[in-house]
Amino acid sequence: MHLERLTLILEIVGQKGRASVADICAQSDIPKPTAYRLVQDLVLSGLLESPTRGEFAIGIRLKRITLSDHSDPALLQVIAPVLSGAANDYGAAFFLSRLRGHWVEIIHVETPQTGVSFLHPGMGKRPMHACSCAKAIAAVSPELLSQDRLDGQLKRYTDRTITDPKDLAAELDVIRAKGYAVCVEELERGISSVATTLTKTGVGATLSIGATASLRVFTPSKREKIGHTLTTMSHELARALGWGEADKERIPA
Structure with missing residues (x-):
C-alpha cells in the first residue's frame, strides 16, 4: 500500500507537470495528512522538488532515472x-484525455477555427463506463474496471448508460x-x-484522443470514419x- x-x-x-497536495488528493483516495507526509518523503529523496511554495514537480533524481518527460x-x-x-x-471538437490516478480526465480540447458550429466536451473527469475516452483506456487496461472497483460505481446517466458489469465487459471486447x-x-x-488510446501498452495506453459532436453530425457512418x-x-x-515501434501492429488491416 505504501509503495502504491x-x-x-x-x-x-x-x-x-506541477501539482499541489490538494491536486494529489483530488485525483486519488489518499488522505491529505498522508499525502503531505509522502510528498515530503519524496522531496527528501530527490524524486520530487518544490519549485514554488505549495507546488511539487518531478525531481532531478527521477529525471535522471527516466530520461524522459511524459x-x-x-x-x-x-x-x-x-x-x-x-x-x-x-x-x-477533438480532445486529449489521460488516466489520472483513479479517474480519466479530459485535459485538452481543440476546436475548429472554420466558423462551423461545434459542441465543446468540457474539461475534467469522466466516468470509466460511460464515456468513449474512458472506455478506450479501460479496454486496454481491464483491471481498471475490476469487480471490486465496479461495486456501486456504474451510475446511470441516461437510459443508454451501461450499468451491468457483464454488458460492460462485452462492450470492452467490442472496443x-x-x-x-x-x-x-x-x-x-x-x-x-x-476515442482511442495512443498505444495498447505503456504510457500511451493511459492516453486517449477523441472527438465529440451531436448525433445529427456524428451519424453511424461518420462515427466509423x-x-x-x-x-x-x-x-x-x-x-x-517514440512509442511507435512497440505498437506497430495497432492499425487494423
Whole structure:
C-alpha cells in the first residue's frame, strides 16, 4: 500500500507537470495528512522538488532515472497541433484525455477555427463506463474496471448508460476488436463521441484522443470514419513520441 501510494503520487505529479497536495488528493483516495507526509518523503529523496511554495514537480533524481518527460505540457507540444488540424478538417471538437490516478480526465480540447458550429466536451473527469475516452483506456487496461472497483460505481446517466458489469465487459471486447470506443448518448442525451488510446501498452495506453459532436453530425457512418481516423492519428502520434515501434501492429488491416 505504501509503495502504491508513492507511485500514484509520482504519476499524478509527473502527468500534471506541477501539482499541489490538494491536486494529489483530488485525483486519488489518499488522505491529505498522508499525502503531505509522502510528498515530503519524496522531496527528501530527490524524486520530487518544490519549485514554488505549495507546488511539487518531478525531481532531478527521477529525471535522471527516466530520461524522459511524459508531463502534460511536453505531450501537448506534439499532440495539440495534430488535434487542431483534425478539428478544422472535421468541424468538430477533438480532445486529449489521460488516466489520472483513479479517474480519466479530459485535459485538452481543440476546436475548429472554420466558423462551423461545434459542441465543446468540457474539461475534467469522466466516468470509466460511460464515456468513449474512458472506455478506450479501460479496454486496454481491464483491471481498471475490476469487480471490486465496479461495486456501486456504474451510475446511470441516461437510459443508454451501461450499468451491468457483464454488458460492460462485452462492450470492452467490442472496443478491443474495433480499435476504438464509441459513446452514443451514454453520458448525455443527443451527444456522441469516439476515442482511442495512443498505444495498447505503456504510457500511451493511459492516453486517449477523441472527438465529440451531436448525433445529427456524428451519424453511424461518420462515427466509423472518425474511429479509423483516430486510429491512424494515434499510430502517427505514438511514432512521433517514440512509442511507435512497440505498437506497430495497432492499425487494423
